[in-house]
Amino acid sequence: MLTYLIRRILIMIPTLIAISIITFVIIQLPPGDYLTTMINEMQSQGENVDQSKIEALRAQYGLDRPMYEQYFLWATGLLRGDYGYSFEYQLPVADVVGDRVFLTFVLNFATILFIWAVAFPIGIYSACNQYSLTDYGLTFVGFIGLATPNFLLALILLYLANIWFGTSIGGLMDPQYLDQPWSMAKALSVLEHLWVPVVVIGTSGTAAMIRRLRANLLDELQKQYVITARAKGLPPFRALMKYPLRMSLNPFIADIGNMLPQVISGSAVVSMVLSLPTTGPMLIGALQSQDMYLAGSFLMFLALLTVIGMFVSDLLLALLDPRIRLGGGANR
């Protein structure tokens, strides 16, 4: 397993370097830079632009240097905890981001837990009671969840909460806790608000996971070793838990890597609809205004989460299912 771990880490290192280069190049691809955008905005509003001041700002922010030099400064800064300077907010990126990364992590982690907690029992039940009325009912609900866009569900929940309860469910905490230091009351307020975005973002993922777990478990349950185990009198619960369930868990684990970026990118639109203080809306704003260091830091964070997610899922899969795939070309 150590050899596997080593090889997997060695794949991660160049992957992250490549992602950081690609991210930086993509951010730089649109013509101009943040200052160009700012000049255009000022000119459209009829304001005078002092060219010498602009050149001084360009030199101050290092925008006059070659791209590779800018990249190197940014990349080494990341390791030092210096994520660069946000032109739009006139503050260091770390100060602009504040709690957003942490809140995004909490939201997405809770969403993944929600997806598993709901999909796991329903998937098992549906597979063990195939074509029953409950199976059809759950499948129907699953398809509805899969077919409903997240932002639409968010809008419906906002409307219903307003009509039925007279409350606004937007945001991740009560307004009085915004920009306040963390306290027990603030944490409780976050927990109180968390369920709505978790349900909204998690619904589609849950539906997809139920379908996949059901299909995988059905495949396993029809295999000969399960039939033999039942014929030999193994209690049904043990005959289910011992191997078939373990084998059908593979998609759960394999999905950790895919789920993280999906959930985060999916949550950007929902975050805008529900006014959540997460990274999504700020990332979109930073990309629109070419605030390159802010956008780059967010994109690197998302990439890092994806790479770590894939790493964790691959490690768990290797632990859970170290089998040869026939035709895979085992090198003995």
Added chain:
Amino acid sequence: MSLHAYQKNSLIADYLRGGIGFAVTAFPVVFAPMMGTFQIIFALISLVFAGFLLKTWLRAQTRVEVADEGIRTLGPFGKSIAWPDLTAMELRYYSTQKDKAKGWMHLVLKGGDGAKITIESTLDGFDTVLEHAAAAAGRNGVALNQTTTENLAAAGVSMGLAAGDR
């Protein structure tokens, strides 16, 4: 009786992996100014690479002796298991590729006295070791998990047949 050693090419490749990984992770910790959290993460990863280098060196020093009576590793921390004492056998397959190609196998043998021998498929003559171990497991009635059974089948090794009978 046959004596087997790990293939030189695979050992060199592992030394390179361990060396590059250690250099990439330990160098910034020592020479580059980094944030505390990153420093700890990089230091921990460099320790893993150092452990891997040590493990590779131990493999380079190890010889595996297979006989009709049992299996023995010669070198640092050498161990032996007589075939009649074999109580557990596990064969795992790892690959870092999505299609699970170009992977390697990992054989774990346990004896009644708690002795544990671990062999990787980069050992010259791994097939011979595998055949002897599978035959002994079959004779001893060792219960194999589904992963091991499938991997043995994929490797073309049947249980319970002595190596010479096949």
